[in-house]
Amino acid sequence: MKSEIKKIIKLFKDKKGALISILQEVQKKYGYLSSEAISALAEELKISENEIYGVATFYTQFKFTKPGNHQVKVCLGTACHVRGGHGIMETVERQLNIKHGETTKDSQFSLERVACMGCCALAPVMVVDNDIFGKITSTKVKNILNDYNRNGGKKQ
Ligand code: FES
Incomplete structure (x- = not known):
């Protein structure tokens, strides 16, 4: 998962307000924002998981549990x-x-x-x-x- 996350982050490198776009891309790929994905994002972006959750939970579009069939x-x-x-x-x-x-x-x-x-x-x-x-x-x-x-x- 980490290499996929790195690829996604690269797509939005140096773009302002990129976190939302990155989260959207991750959700598009995996169907939701898993705790593993959040943790990998935090590590790569060098920000805290809390910061990411703080942004993601503000928007109703983001899901944190695996979607059903x-x-x-x-x-x-x-x-x-x-x-x-x-x-x-x-x-x-x-x-x-x-x-x-x-x-x-x-x-x-x-x-x-x-x-x-x-x-x-x-x-x-x-x-x-x-x-x-x-x-x-x-x-x-x-x-x-x-x-x-x-x-x-x-x-x-
Ligand atoms: S309020 Fe339910 S469809 Fe518009």
Whole structure:
């Protein structure tokens, strides 16, 4: 991993504000910012891990846990919030037995909250990978997640 990290750092050498671009590149390559990657970055950039975490945690785009095979996103933007988005989030969290920002033990699903998916007319909205599920209910959540599980993680 260290040599890959070195290569990425080289790409942004001498560029102002390069840390964000470096973190984006690392996440693009590995899918998330692992503690090993942060530690390698700190060593190479000669800054503390805390400094890197301080920057990275400021931006919601960065993930610190390995993403699951399927990314579940529950919208908690205004329209979805008003139409029960929080209840949907609770149902998903119960069903997957994780909190948002986490990945299931079997690495099948990871769960995120998002601010708006741009399809407010369909609120409340849940997205699994690239599939949008609108006017979602708790019953629908269970069926959808079961479908992904039953089919080896693939939607029918
Ligand atoms: S607020 Fe949920 S899609 Fe816009």
